[in-house]
Amino acid sequence: xxxxxxxxxxxxxxxxxxxxxxxxxxxxxxxxxxxxxxxxxxxxxxxxxxxxxxxxxxxxxxxxxxxxxxxxxxxxxxxxxxxxxxxxxxxxxxxxxxxxxxxxxxxxxxxxxxxxxxxxxxxxxxxxxxxxxxxxxxxxxxxxxxxxxxxxxxxxxxxxxxxxxxxxxxxxxxxxxxxxxxxxxxxxxxxxxxxxxxxxxxxxxxxxxxxxxxxxxxxxxxxxxxxxxxxxxxxxxxxxxxxxxxxxxxxxxxxxxxxxxxxxxxxxxxxxxxxxxxxxxxxxxxxxxxxxxxxxxxxxxxxxxxxxxxxxxxxxxxxxxxxxxxxxxxxxxxxxxxxxxxxxxxxxxxxxxxxxxxxxxxxxxxxxxxxxxxxxxxxxx
Amino acid sequence: xxxxxxxxxxxxxxxxxxxxxxxxxxxxxxxxxxxxxxxxxxxxxxxxxxxxxxxxxxxxxxxxxxxxxxxxxxxxxxxxxxxxxxxxxxxxxxxxxxxxxxxxxxxxxxxxxxxxxxxxxxxxxxxxxxxxxxxxxxxxxxxxxxxxxxxxxxxxxxxxxxxxxxxxxxxxxxxxxxxxxxxxxxxxxxxxxxxxxxxxxxxxxxxxxxxxxxxxxxxxxxxxxxxxxxxxxxxxxxxxxxxxxxxxxxxxxxxxxxxxxxxxxxxxxxxxxxxxxxxxxx
Numbered sequence: 001x002x003x004x005x006x007x008x009x010x011x012x013x014x015x016x017x018x019x020x021x022x023x024x025x026x027x028x029x030x031x032x033x034x035x036x037x038x039x040x041x042x043x044x045x046x047x048x049x050x051x052x053x054x055x056x057x058x059x060x061x062x063x064x065x066x067x068x069x070x071x072x073x074x075x076x077x078x079x080x081x082x083x084x085x086x087x088x089x090x091x092x093x094x095x096x097x098x099x100x101x102x103x104x105x106x107x108x109x110x111x112x113x114x115x116x117x118x119x120x121x122x123x124x125x126x127x128x129x130x131x132x133x134x135x136x137x138x139x140x141x142x143x144x145x146x147x148x149x150x151x152x153x154x155x156x157x158x159x160x161x162x163x164x165x166x167x168x169x170x171x172x173x174x175x176x177x178x179x180x181x182x183x184x185x186x187x188x189x190x191x192x193x194x195x196x197x198x199x200x201x202x203x204x205x206x207x208x209x210x211x212x213x214x215x216x217x218x219x220x221x222x223x224x225x226x227x228x229x230x231x232x233x234x235x236x237x238x239x240x241x242x243x244x245x246x247x248x249x250x251x252x253x254x255x256x257x258x259x260x261x262x263x264x265x266x267x268x269x270x271x272x273x274x275x276x277x278x279x280x281x282x283x284x285x286x287x288x289x290x291x292x293x294x295x296x297x298x299x300x301x302x303x304x305x306x307x308x309x310x311x312x313x314x315x316x317x318x319x320x321x322x323x324x325x326x327x328x329x330x331x332x333x334x335x336x337x338x339x340x341x342x343x344x345x346x347x348x349x350x351x352x353x354x355x356x357x358x359x360x361x362x363x364x365x366x367x368x369x370x371x372x373x374x375x376x377x378x379x380x381x
Numbered sequence: 382x383x384x385x386x387x388x389x390x391x392x393x394x395x396x397x398x399x400x401x402x403x404x405x406x407x408x409x410x411x412x413x414x415x416x417x418x419x420x421x422x423x424x425x426x427x428x429x430x431x432x433x434x435x436x437x438x439x440x441x442x443x444x445x446x447x448x449x450x451x452x453x454x455x456x457x458x459x460x461x462x463x464x465x466x467x468x469x470x471x472x473x474x475x476x477x478x479x480x481x482x483x484x485x486x487x488x489x490x491x492x493x494x495x496x497x498x499x500x501x502x503x504x505x506x507x508x509x510x511x512x513x514x515x516x517x518x519x520x521x522x523x524x525x526x527x528x529x530x531x532x533x534x535x536x537x538x539x540x541x542x543x544x545x546x547x548x549x550x551x552x553x554x555x556x557x558x559x560x561x562x563x564x565x566x567x568x569x570x571x572x573x574x575x576x577x578x579x580x581x582x583x584x585x586x587x588x589x590x591x592x593x594x595x596x597x598x599x600x601x602x603x604x605x606x607x608x609x610x611x612x613x614x615x616x617x618x619x620x621x622x623x624x625x626x627x628x629x630x631x632x633x634x635x636x637x638x639x640x641x642x643x644x645x646x647x648x649x650x651x652x653x654x655x656x657x658x659x660x661x662x663x
Binding site for chain 2: 178300301302303304305306309310311313314342344347348356360362363364367379
């Protein structure tokens with residue numbers, strides 16, 4: 001016979017279970033992420049491109065929403081950053097979870113991806129007891145390991161998504177000490193890194209495009225501890241035999257306070273500074289190699305001395321797109337930065353972004369969308 | 382051996398006593414445990430005898446120094462002059478140093494390096510139009526706000542508007558594509574009708590209000606204060622429509638410095654020093 005007390009306990013247990021179920025159901029449902037039907041980008045201006053920043057985005061629905069908005073804007077190509085340490089945290093073992101997520105959604109939206117690959121995992125840097133190094137520090141003896149990662153990346157995503165992986169950018173702004181492990185920039189060492197990565201990428205997919213790293217636009221002198229003038233750096237790369245080690249040269253060119261049309265000047269950072277790099281390429285017989293602008297744009301922070309007013313940002317950006325379309329040697333202009341995960345994370349990027357962190361399309365987004373579709377500009381006559 | 386025997390006898394007596402008075406023993410045990418826990422908590426709190434110490438604060442007090450990082454490219458908050466770094470934030474940093482009895486050394490760095498400099502201990506605090514970022518709160522302590530750089534309504538003194546809800550069915554002037562424009566666009570969705578009138582500059586938006594072409598302008602507080610300095614027929618709303626509080630960032634481990642800086646800011650607000658600094662530049 002079942003004791004009566006047991007019934008009482010069971011009754012209370014049932015009540016508690018019901019309350020737990022009820023309270024749990026009060027919590028907001030997590031957004032469910034399903035792939036759309038395969039999409040294609042509609043655009044009249046294929047040069048329109050954006051640099052997304054999904055590396056730091058942990059929520060999948062935000063990755064999807066970002067890429068949907070990129071497609072809706074009319075940009076057919078994105079530049080995205082895939083850090084080596086994220087994929088190969090343990091030597092010889094690849095974890096592609098996050099990269100897969102980004103590539104899957106990009107392909108689903110019909111976007112072509114240019115992947116920036118750089119940074120060093122802890123195992124490829126000296127132990128901290130021996131030497132304190134940064135994530136951008138890579139000794140020459142590990143160049144082959146980085147090249148192997150580049151080959152693995154190209155192999156995986158060329159196999160999975162074919163041409164939707166357009167290419168890989170080898171490292172980022174190596175002419176800055178900050179991006180070269182806190183050491184003096186070394187164009188010869190970088191050229192060797194590029195040579196090895198180029199071979200590995202093409203071994204994985206002969207049709208892949210290997211981009212020479214975009215150099216930071218800077219007027220630093222060659223003996224500066226912070227960085228090296230990118231014109232001098234590229235010249236030394238060619239002297240070290242860089243011709244033929246990249247299919248396209250990636251370029252970072254920012255307008256700062258000047259219009260897109262301002263003439264280039266070695267002592268000034270402006271949009272047309274890219275033409276100075278072009279001259280170096282031509283001077284070294286590499287004029288047939290195209291260029292892709294993988295970072296560019298104007299900032300409309302109301303207080304930064306290198307920023308412009310929002311209306312200037314709009315007019316300069318449109319002028320830059322028109323200029324690039326007239327240059328046969330540049331195929332894309334990718335604006336920095338589409339969206340950042342949290343607006344307050346980086347005040348400067350907040351005023352470079354096209355979309356707020358809560359996915360509100362800023363006027364500059366609408367203007368570029370109108371341009372890409374040949375619609376009427378919603379903000380300017 | 383005799384000592385061990387003595388302890389054993391005492392424990393045995395205690396045990397016997399507890400057996401005779403179980404409830405009393407339980408109560409005493411509970412009280413003792415509570416005393417131990419409270420004592421442990423008190424002794425291991427930051428700054429207590431066995432707790433972590435704020436080395437930066439002690440260094441600052443012994444050496445009479447305070448290292449502050451900023452990027453001097455954001456006038457009127459920070460800017461280069463031929464002699465030194467000036468601006469609202471430079472003045473606030475120096476005033477905090479005065480109140481802490483130390484000399485403020487301003488270290489100039491690029492915006493990108495500010496948090497890294499704080500993390501590595503190169504500077505004690507950074508002040509640079511920062512907003513509290515939850516992503517950093519594991520190791521960063523943010524002070525109370527010293528300035529609200531958000532979007533504020535500017536209206537005529539004769540026809541004051543204090544809240545954007547009052548603009549339902551009316552016209553708001555903004556700088557085209559600015560943060561004020563974006564904020565107004567968001568409000569269009571919440572009100573029955575809000576007409577947005579766009580101008581190329583914030584001053585032009587405020588001028589439209591003066592002319593009666595718009596009921597209010599929604600602009601950033603810096604632009605608004607600079608314009609209102611020469612136009613006394615306009616007024617600011619009592620609160621920003623979109624707040625953007627600027628705060629000072631310090632390492633959370635420097636709990637004593639955090640508290641002292643917060644106190645200094647509170648005192649500066651109370652005695653009007655902060656307002657005087659801001660009024661000097663805006």
